[in-house]
Amino acid sequence: MFEAVIFDLDGTLAETEESHRLAFNRAFADFGLDWEWDVPLYRRLLKVTGGKERIAHFVALTGGVADAEFVARLHKAKTDIYTEAVARGGAPLRPGIGEFIAAARARGLSLAIATTTSMPNIEALFGATLGPNWREIFPIVGAGDMVERKKPAPDVYELVLRELGIAPEQCVAVEDSRNGVLAARAAGLPVVAVRSTYSSDDDLSGALVELPDCRGLDLALLERVAPR
Structure with missing residues (x-):
């Protein structure tokens, strides 16, 4: 047993993943980024575990180099958005x-x-x-x-x-x-x-x-x- x-x-x-996706997109907009993770893209990005890791992976896909401090700030903003939405019963x-x-x-x-x-x-x-x-x-x-x-x-x-x-x-x-x-x-x-x-x-x-x-x-x- x-x-x-x-x-x-x-x-x-x-x-929860759709709430995560929407929170990422809102954080991107708040940071003045023109990134938009649609459903098919986010499904692929979920193969990378961890939000910060997912952001860094996306930056690498676009040919950029992820700055760890920037990624951490962006991810914290996303987390704040997500937790607020979930706390409302989302x-x-x-x-x-x-x-x-x-x-x-x-x-x-x-x-x-x-x-x-x-x-x-x-x-x-x-x-x-x-x-x-x-x-x-x-x-x-x-x-x-x-x-x-x-x-x-x-x-x-x-x-x-x-x-x-x-x-x-x-x-x-x-x-x-x-x-x-x-x-x-x-x-x-x-x-x-x-x-x-x-x-x-x-x-x-x-x-x-x-x-x-x-x-x-x-x-x-x-x-x-x-x-x-």
Whole structure:
């Protein structure tokens, strides 16, 4: 019997990526940049994990050289825009997630987060969707700014596993993207993958189960796929 479920955040627990995309574009406009990330472009840019890394990658694609200080200021502005939008309820939990979390807690499972996004984004989303006491639900959070390497490297999962104090085979990871599946598998975790809007065409091979959405998540499914 597994003891913990470790969730990715963006795309997995909530369809946040469109809110991120709009926040990037507004930040670009506020900085006087003529950049516009449309949906097809943003889908491609999501292959690069981490907001600052994504900006730097885009600059390189346009033939420029990213200045780290400028990228950091631009990303902070984007984060402020995003967190304000999410705090107003702009990114609800995906259908099925609330019920699954409640069932997992009733079973006594530990719940944790392993994400590449930053802590302000996590706090904004969970404050709006789970309330001010969300840390009682997710006491252990691994964020992208806590590790040296972001997904598909396993660093954030390894961090969370250390905090949980349990072995990878005692957990199940829930992810929505290729990079997320690779990260969890590299850390030794079995993975259940849930498709999301921006990862609809991702190669999720390596996951033990692929679901079209989060409404298929239930404890019986995880018990069937978890190592014994």
